[in-house]
Amino acid sequence: MQLYTLKSQVETSVQKTIRLEKTIGLVPTMGSLHQGHLSLLKRAVESCDIVWATIFVNPTQFNNKNDLKNYPKNIKNDLELILKISKNINVFSPEISEMYDSELKTETFDFQNLDKELEGKYRNNHFNGVGTIVSKLFELFKPNKAFFGEKDFQQTRIINRLIKIKNYSTELVICPTVREQNGLALSSRNALLSTINKEKAAVIYNKLIYCKENFEKTSFKNIYNNCKEEINSISHFELEYLELVNNESLEKEQKIDANNSYRIFICVLVNGVRLIDNILVK
Numbered sequence: 001m002q003l004y005t006l007k008s009q010v011e012t013s014v015q016k017t018i019r020l021e022k023t024i025g026l027v028p029t030m031g032s033l034h035q036g037h038l039s040l041l042k043r044a045v046e047s048c049d050i051v052w053a054t055i056f057v058n059p060t061q062f063n064n065k066n067d068l069k070n071y072p073k074n075i076k077n078d079l080e081l082i083l084k085i086s087k088n089i090n091v092f093s094p095e096i097s098e099m100y101d102s103e104l105k106t107e108t109f110d111f112q113n114l115d116k117e118l119e120g121k122y123r124n125n126h127f128n129g130v131g132t133i134v135s136k137l138f139e140l141f142k143p144n145k146a147f148f149g150e151k152d153f154q155q156t157r158i159i160n161r162l163i164k165i166k167n168y169s170t171e172l173v174i175c176p177t178v179r180e181q182n183g184l185a186l187s188s189r190n191a192l193l194s195t196i197n198k199e200k201a202a203v204i205y206n207k208l209i210y211c212k213e214n215f216e217k218t219s220f221k222n223i224y225n226n227c228k229e230e231i232n233s234i235s236h237f238e239l240e241y242l243e244l245v246n247n248e249s250l251e252k253e254q255k256i257d258a259n260n261s262y263r264i265f266i267c268v269l270v271n272g273v274r275l276i277d278n279i280l281v282k
């Protein structure tokens with residue numbers, strides 16, 4: 001494994017890979033790796049010649065200073081986990097000053113309202129921050145494929161749009177959400193939960209399954225009320241949103257169209273920790 005902290009080192013290595021006509025797979029992360037990230041790395045190793053994992057807590061995608069401050073970090077453990085997947089994965093873990101000038105300039109993108117829905121309503125400018133760092137990484141690594149998890153489905157729609165806006169030739173590979181045994185979607189933020197709240201957070205996926213099972217049986221209003229009541233009855237749990245949206249545009253629709261597909265997104269605050277998840281319902 002090679003660990004790089006400078007863009008110039010990456011550039012040299014990427015140029016060599018391109019000269020040798022080998023394919024590059026990129027797995028961007030903010031570290032504090034879990035089995036979800038490792039599943040992305042495994043997919044990348046299976047389908048690309050050279051695989052890069054990036055570990056960088058990107059400040060421009062945090063609208064909340066405390067969230068950024070509390071974001072879990074554990075680079076030593078991250079490197080050990082990566083080594084277990086393959087000795088050949090390269091890691092890029094730069095300082096903030098290597099990726100940004102002192103003003104932390106954030107690019108503004110026309111995401112065609114994809115960034116105004118769901119997470120975008122609660123996290124001002126979050127997706128411009130994601131777009132800014134992902135475009136910097138795509139331009140540095142020139143990946144043939146980039147791997148992202150379905151748990152952050154809205155992010156995958158944003159990156160799909162970013163690829164079109166910037167005309168990147170990178171293929172976006174979306175990998176299934178990896179879950180705890182109780183159904184809780186793996187997330188670096190789970191490290192911030194107490195053991196008991198982690199157990200209770202099983203309610204999030206249980207309610208998503210309930211949504212899927214009842215989607216065609218009753219109104220979404222009834223489904224929403226049932227979920228809100230059950231989640232908010234757990235102490236320190238608060239439903240931030242539960243939304244039924246078009247799977248492509250991520251917009252709410254007045255009427256369900258037999259030809260469209262739909263997804264339900266959920267965000268629950270557990271003692272202030274944001275947990276998100278989603279399920280395809282049709």
Ligand code: PAF
Pocket residue numbers: 028029030056058061130133134152155
């Ligand atoms: O999903 C994440 O961990 C981050 O949003 C990403 C894509 C690494 C950009 O910082």
